[in-house]
Amino acid sequence: MKYYTIHHHTRYRYSSEVSESTMEVRMQPRTDRQQRCLNFRLEVWPHAQVLATSDCLQNAIHYFDIPRSHSELLLRAQTLVMVQESEPLPESLESSEWKALGEVAATGHHWDWLTPSRFARPTPLLSDFAEEIGFGQDQDPLTALFNLNERIHAAIEYTPKSTAVDSPIDTALDNRRGVCQDFSHIMIALLRKAGIPARYISGYVFLDPERKKEKEISGASHAWVEAFLPTTGWIGLDPTNNSAVSDKHIRIAVGRDYADVPPTRGTYKGNARSELTVGVHISETEDEDIPHDLLDNGHVTTRELVEAESSTRLRLEQEQQQQQ
């Protein structure tokens, strides 16, 4: 069992004054079988009343609005979460598991996880890719899962900023480069095609001190995949890292794909470009060394966002890509 304190800071800077910002935030970790969110606080500047609700998949949503004009918007989320190591998995399963999956599909309970969604949908490139890596010929679905995890990892190079937040999987399949979001969408699309229910997990990953030095960050927003097998239940797989999920994976939200669960989503009024800066710091709770301000000390990723058009109301791509 591990305890983590997570600081997640987000800043939007606008090229000129905007008003009537409306925003929805998905940053609070889920509380379920494997983890428990012990504390969550979200502060917003300029000050706004933050309200909480949850979506149809019981992901926590925080939302607020800022009517008056502003040129900067800051979010500071602080989380304390407890995570348990997941149950060990068997080496393999019987081949009859394929048949059991068919029965699962027939109940309709996994409809959302078996049908194509906006980012996780079959394309000709995906079919070619499936053939190339030999997906779906395995004895049992669990072996197929592990093999797929490994082969996607081997076939696609993790390259920060190689794709955009709204890139279809074909971009990554074509260039053989992508970020965790692409790895996950490709895997989900393939699993669904093979009749294995699959969903997208938005979360954080805690990096070991050695990797921390290497990457100069202490943790990051991340995304991975969960697949459902009747015998085991939901299994977490991280194709970006070719691993199963561990007690270093912190789950925020579950969705069909990224489009369901971006960390932030908003609109504002005004003709302005926006620039998004995000910093995440994760520590095990005994770690006292939490930087005071993440946005000004190098722990950041900055990205220019959409060019504003001359309309009075813009819907921003104020959505952060999950990098790592």
Place this chain on the structure above:
Amino acid sequence: MPSQDDTVNESALSLFSNYALEGSIFDEMFRANGRPRVSYEKLLQSILELQASELTQRQQAADLTFLNRGITFTVYGEDSTIERIFPYDILPRIISDQEWKTIERGLRQRIHAINLFLRDVYHDGRILQEGKVPFDLIYSCVNYQREMRGVNVANDVYTSIVGSDLVRLPSGEFAVLEDNLRVPSGVSYMLANREVMTQVFPGMFGGYGIRPIGHYGQALLEQLQTLTPKGRDATIVLLTPGIFNSAYFEHTFLARVMGIELVEGADLLIHDGFVYMRTTSGLQRVDVIYRRIDDEYIDPLHFKPDSTLGVPGLFNAYRAGNITLANAIGTGIADDKAVYAFVPEMIRYYLGEEPVLQNVETYLCLRDDERAYVLENLDKLVVKAVGKSGGYGMLIGPYSTAKERESFRQQIQEDPRNYIAQPTLSLSRAPCYIDGHVVSRHVDLRPFILYGGEQENTVIVPGGLTRVALRKGSLVVNSSQGGGSKDTWVLQED
């Protein structure tokens, strides 16, 4: 075609010289033997007493009234959109008290069951689990809103403002052709038709006991007030997509008769989870939105991101129970033309009753055997795209070309879920005054239902909008496809 023993002059009789009766089609005015139905006797007498020139004059007076009042609608074409007056026929369509009682009972039952269905699908989904309605049909519906799962709506009323389309079969029985459960339109034409009728034929009302419909606006307002604990003190607004919408006339009309504000998305904003309207004296809290905007456009944060018509963040206010939307979000799953086929099953399942009003026989193209039948009989059937309305996306087999059929064949095979087929119906025909003659034309009937949570709290103003296919032989009554309308009289109890 009045029988020869009627004591009328020759010129009056010539009015009917082009009136056709066919055994296979129910005529609203005449029985098969050529004698008028009891409910039409007085109307026929009045027509026969008038000269053709007088009818023509009154028709012109009516047209002028529509034009002067700007009662128009927009026809969307591929290249252009046109503004037209709504063609109006001066002869009323008459429904007897007995007939109306059956219609009323049937619609109350039907709309109650549909609301129970919507509640069920967005909560426990019992009817899907028990296989009475196939889950894939619902989950694959473009109007299924996953975000509505677990959301509670005021009084469990999902669709409170409904317009169902009825047709009359050769047997004389009324059947339901489709339900409009999202943003039904046409009620303003029903009200306008009556107003024009009373002006043009003041004398004709004297002899008939016709049930009034003028209270619709008040009934609608009261219905909307029941959807919030504030009741009569509630602030209610009508949300329109704006002046380019085909039903904009109706939006202005209804806002006026209810005495509520007509607003566009930009007039509303969300603050701290509540909905406010911008007024000249500051922000005013809104309790109920009678929205005439489709789900997809209502909140760019949750639905279509490029929509400029909606209110960003509205869905979260809705989910929190801080605003009532009429109708609720997600009702389109129940008027999907394929789901329609299961409404009789819903009535049996939720109410344990047999449907009072029947459905029209419907073939679902997603079922292999039914699709095979449809593809073999394209020349006999009417094929409809499930999500389209207004007569768009439709093939009428007997009047189609080989090329059109081929095109539909391909579309059906590519996306069978999206198509259904029905037999080509012989809609009933009613008398219309066209070019100096009384002729018979196909009609349907759209009653307007205000559902209040139980069958007994349901208000249906007597009658509805009778739409008529003005082109000879045409079966398409939609205003966008050359249809018109006429006043609809429901007679008082004898």
